[in-house]
Amino acid sequence: MTLRSLPVGEHGLLIEVDSGEAAEALHAELLRRAAARKLPAVREIVPAARTVFLDGLADPGRLAAELPGWRIPPLDRGDSEIVEVSVRYDGPDLAEVAKRWGVTPEEAVRIHSGTEFRVAFCGFAPGFGYLTGLPERFHVPRHATPRTRVPVGSVALAGGYTGVYPRSSPGGWQLIGTTDAVLWDAAREPAALFTPGTRVRFIPVPGTAGPAPGPPPEGTAP
Amino acid sequence: MTDSAFVVVRPGALTTVQDLGRVGHAHLGVPRSGALDQPAHRLANRLVGNTEGAATLETTLTGCAVRLRRPATVAVTGAPCPVTVDGRPVAWGAAVRVPTGALLEAGTAAQGVRSYVAFDGGVEAEPVLGSRATDVLSGLGPAPLVDGAVLRLGPPGGPAPGVDGVPHRGVAPQLVLPVVLGPRDDWFTPAGLRTLATGEFRVSAASNRIGLRTEGPSLERAKDGELASEGMALGALQVPPDGRPVLFLADHPTTGGYPVVGVVPEPYLAAAAQAVPGTPVRFTPLGRVSWGPPARRTGVGGP
Numbered sequence: 001m002t003l004r005s006l007p008v009g010e011h012g013l014l015i016e017v018d019s020g021e022a023a024e025a026l027h028a029e030l031l032r033r034a035a036a037r038k039l040p041a042v043r044e045i046v047p048a049a050r051t052v053f054l055d056g057l058a059d060p061g062r063l064a065a066e067l068p069g070w071r072i073p074p075l076d077r078g079d080s081e082i083v084e085v086s087v088r089y090d091g092p093d094l095a096e097v098a099k100r101w102g103v104t105p106e107e108a109v110r111i112h113s114g115t116e117f118r119v120a121f122c123g124f125a126p127g128f129g130y131l132t133g134l135p136e137r138f139h140v141p142r143h144a145t146p147r148t149r150v151p152v153g154s155v156a157l158a159g160g161y162t163g164v165y166p167r168s169s170p171g172g173w174q175l176i177g178t179t180d181a182v183l184w185d186a187a188r189e190p191a192a193l194f195t196p197g198t199r200v201r202f203i204p205v206p207g208t209a210g211p212a213p214g215p216p217p218e219g220t221a222p
Numbered sequence: 223m224t225d226s227a228f229v230v231v232r233p234g235a236l237t238t239v240q241d242l243g244r245v246g247h248a249h250l251g252v253p254r255s256g257a258l259d260q261p262a263h264r265l266a267n268r269l270v271g272n273t274e275g276a277a278t279l280e281t282t283l284t285g286c287a288v289r290l291r292r293p294a295t296v297a298v299t300g301a302p303c304p305v306t307v308d309g310r311p312v313a314w315g316a317a318v319r320v321p322t323g324a325l326l327e328a329g330t331a332a333q334g335v336r337s338y339v340a341f342d343g344g345v346e347a348e349p350v351l352g353s354r355a356t357d358v359l360s361g362l363g364p365a366p367l368v369d370g371a372v373l374r375l376g377p378p379g380g381p382a383p384g385v386d387g388v389p390h391r392g393v394a395p396q397l398v399l400p401v402v403l404g405p406r407d408d409w410f411t412p413a414g415l416r417t418l419a420t421g422e423f424r425v426s427a428a429s430n431r432i433g434l435r436t437e438g439p440s441l442e443r444a445k446d447g448e449l450a451s452e453g454m455a456l457g458a459l460q461v462p463p464d465g466r467p468v469l470f471l472a473d474h475p476t477t478g479g480y481p482v483v484g485v486v487p488e489p490y491l492a493a494a495a496q497a498v499p500g501t502p503v504r505f506t507p508l509g510r511v512s513w514g515p516p517a518r519r520t521g522v523g524g525p
Contacts (some may be wrong), residue, residue, distance in 0.1 A: 006405035007511045009485030012455045014405045044248040046453030048477050053453025055248070056349060061511065122251040123477030126360045130451070167361070186350045192250045210230070 005064035107199035127166035127184030129194030144170035238356035258495035262300035266340035269297035276344030285328035301334030334496035343376035406481035414442035440465025
């Protein structure tokens with residue numbers, strides 16, 4: 001694994017790797033070392049698409065110098081419980097997504113619900129996870145113009161990611177369904193249903209596959 | 223316990239409950255939040271005998287007014303403003319005793335943007351992930367103050383310790399912000415980095431608790447396209463496609479896909495939070511921290 005250390009201010013370290021999978025493996029190793037008290041005190045460990053950001057380090061240079069000597073085991077995908085999320089596949093973009101994939105909407109539902117996802121990282125809003133797992137041929141672009149309002153619980157796709165909107169907000173992802181799952185509950189421990197590393201499977205609610213009738217959404221990409 | 227409370231009579235442009243913020247949850251997409259001018263927040267608490275983590279009110283430009291339902295020791299710090307109790311002027315930047323039923327008003331800031339109103343006992347609210355801070359990006363924490371809202375106060379403490387009134391540290395006519403370059407300074411041409419160092423920027427009126435936006439010259443990019451989303455630091459100077467740097471303040475998103483040319487060290491962020499729209503901004507790049515790889519890599523841009 002090639003690690004590149006980049007300075008972030010006086011107390012931050014951004015570690016860049018070659019792939020999303022490598023970033024997840026590095027994040028898992030950082031958490032293992034933190035749990036074993038083999039990592040210097042740090043305020044935040046933030047995994048993302050190709051990086052892990054460590055903030056609040058007293059001496060980021062010292063950690064950067066140590067990194068090349070680390071042995072980082074490949075990601076173990078089978079180590080966590082699977083979170084199952086019931087989905088009504090009734091999103092306004094389901095037909096468009098299916099067309100891009102070259103399949104029927106019913107087949108698109110089978111592909112999405114047949115995939116084991118993994119929360120690569122969180123961001124955008126508390127409880128919003130970027131879920132990886134869809135093969136590259138199923139990656140789809142964002143809408144050119146974001147919707148001004150995406151309903152809470154919308155299950156959506158963009159790039160190589162799947163996500164669920166934890167609250168109503170603007171958004172540019174392709175909406176394929178909705179869920180009643182509570183993505184964020186401050187009274188719950190952890191508050192987020194999706195935390196980095198969580199395995200996720202979407203379970204279709206029987207009889208709900210297929211786009212909901214209604215006018216096309218505003219801002220849909222051509 | 224509505225008797226240990228105050229009623230909002232005038233919420234002002236934006237008044238929020240703030241403390242030292244919620245640290246350690248960025249990986250869940252939770253911003254740090256907390257008072258933008260932390261020294262002013264801490265001072266207000268010390269003046270009334272609170273611990274520094276007690277919640278205060280953070281006002282924006284136009285202050286706020288509240289009616290007390292219990293006697294309270296109160297202090298207003300941060301942006302200097304007229305402070306009155308039932309219309310009578312009282313000291314700014316000092317502990318003031320306010321009786322039950324009295325109207326406490328922090329007026330429009332004479333300089334700066336954000337004033338802090340501390341009450342002995344602190345503002346009580348349901349903590350979210352250990353903090354009572356209002357986060358305007360994600361909506362965590364208590365809602366911003368509205369007319370007629372009733373907010374609880376914690377149990378009053380003993381007499382305030384011996385902290386006297388303090389002179390305001392002053393608001394500089396120009397905001398000068400040191401910048402530690404990286405992690406993505408190599409996404410900008412040498413000319414773009416020169417623009418950062420020499421350009422005359424101004425604080426944009428679109429600034430808020432999420433970021434201090436700037437108007438001025440555009441930083442020339444060496445690379446097109448978007449970065450894959452990556453973790454964002456407090457004080458990050460993110461450069462969106464229009465080339466104008468945005469300084470990330472307490473409610474900034476935890477990840478982002480625009481390149482960060484450098485990071486402003488935390489001690490300078492309080493001054494940034496007090497800079498009114500139109501204030502001239504100069505960035506003084508400090509170079510990269512010494513352990514980092516060279517700022518210029520082969521094959522990147524050119525003069």
